[in-house]
Amino acid sequence: MNKQQLNNALHVGGTLENALTGKYTLNATSVVEEAMQLTKKNFWSFLPAVLFLAAVNVALFMVVLSVLLDSPRELMDAFVGKAVMTDDLLASGRIALFASTVLSAPIYAGASLMGLSHAIGFRTKPRHIVKGMAFAMAVTLGMCFVSALQSIGNQILPLLGMFLGITFSMTPLLICEKRLRPVEAMVVSFRAITKKLIPLLLVYIVIAVLFVFSYATAGIALIWALPFMFNVKGVLYREMFGVGIEVTVAEEGDDDSSSGGGNNEVFNA
Template identity: 40%
Template sequence: MNNETEKDFNLGGSIDTALSGQYQLSITSVFKEAWDCTIKHFLSFSPAIILLAILQLAIFFLALHFQVSNVTEIFENFAKNGKLPEGFMRSLYIANFSYEVISAPFYAGVSLMAMSHAVGLKTTTKQIGSGLQYTIPVIIVTLVSLVLQGIANLLVPVISLYLSLAFTNAGLLVCEKRIRPFNALWISLRAANRKLLQLAVIYAVIMGLFLAALMFYGIGLVLVLPFFFHVKGIIYRNMFGVRLKIVATPHDDSNDSGGENDQDKPSQIFNA
């Protein structure tokens, strides 16, 4: 007989508080907590980050190779002459677009792992595939977001930066709240507008960290990448909250000779 008791609860904000702007978003607190999460989960989280990076690079270069057969020669000529052949930038854009769309479910999986760390849960590398069950809606969200950013970039580039910031939580809303893609984009945008200045500062600092990491031959990315995902997870938790489930198993006195009380039995906590 199963005597387990389940209880759902929400940790952090909610959609209502996010849309009303009644959520906490202290820049220093977000960075401090994200750094603590990065250090605590560094060894267990890094393999997933590496797998995602390898996958994205493979998709990027395959997409580029299908368009340009002599990629190596082009980069060698660019190093010598500082010139790129006509149309090559368009090929780079298509390759970048391809890897972002195709790898979106795995990117969502890594984001979900970081979100779990933000609520005190541990993860394993295989959870990088946790976003695969949301493949279609996540790809739709990514596709629509990239198309809108691309159009905005042609008109007013600063609007493209704004949209990339405003849509940053849409993927997690699809996966964690099971919200439809277009609704997720709209909710993410409205919630971001409530704390736009704080979000802009946070992601501007992260962009600076990425640039600094690249200046040192990319070595710093081993810390910056997990830090970035943890920042995203903490922001999402503070904005929208994370649904969790507590599963408690009552103590059975007949099978225990130690006289342990029910209150001493630890509950298990899962993502709902």
């Protein structure tokens, strides 16, 4: 009895070259509708992963605040109007937000890869949230650059900060899936997104509305908004840059005939 493995490389969606020249089709309504369906289909398997990401972010935020302030409660009281929001408190909050965003980057990348998996038809498990750890150094460095530029943009003009956040949004996935260096991934993300900025803005407006609604519901709606956001990113990335998939077909049998076997499709992100 022998075992034969056949490896085939497939490509789904757009290409890097077309993304950089704007030669890809993007319909905001179709993207939102597909992301809604993916979120509904993968909700219960994806929810623990995004909740873990949220918990890591909050924990890191509170730890950094504890280092910068006597108590994190000082900032919380100022935020809800129980105390005066001083410049020092505001600066501490910004530093803590920057640090938590950068330090949680590998987990964020894992959630992004899960959303991308959904977009190309693969199911995920909560443990897949750690897949981004394989690119920890590069993703953390990339997120550091992106967050720094976005922070500077916010200081100049809030709309500029939002613009930079959108145009650099594909950086983590480009690092993980295309194996680009951090700065190279940022440049590619910026160039590709600015080619189709209007439909992308419409998509991100939907995401923003969901997050505003989440704030109005004391964060309850985040259990839908977070998975939806990562699924949107997955669909957008597939349509813009495409995804390389390795399909391995294993067949067991003797030299003359096959006596049964298995098919194992693996998304090598």
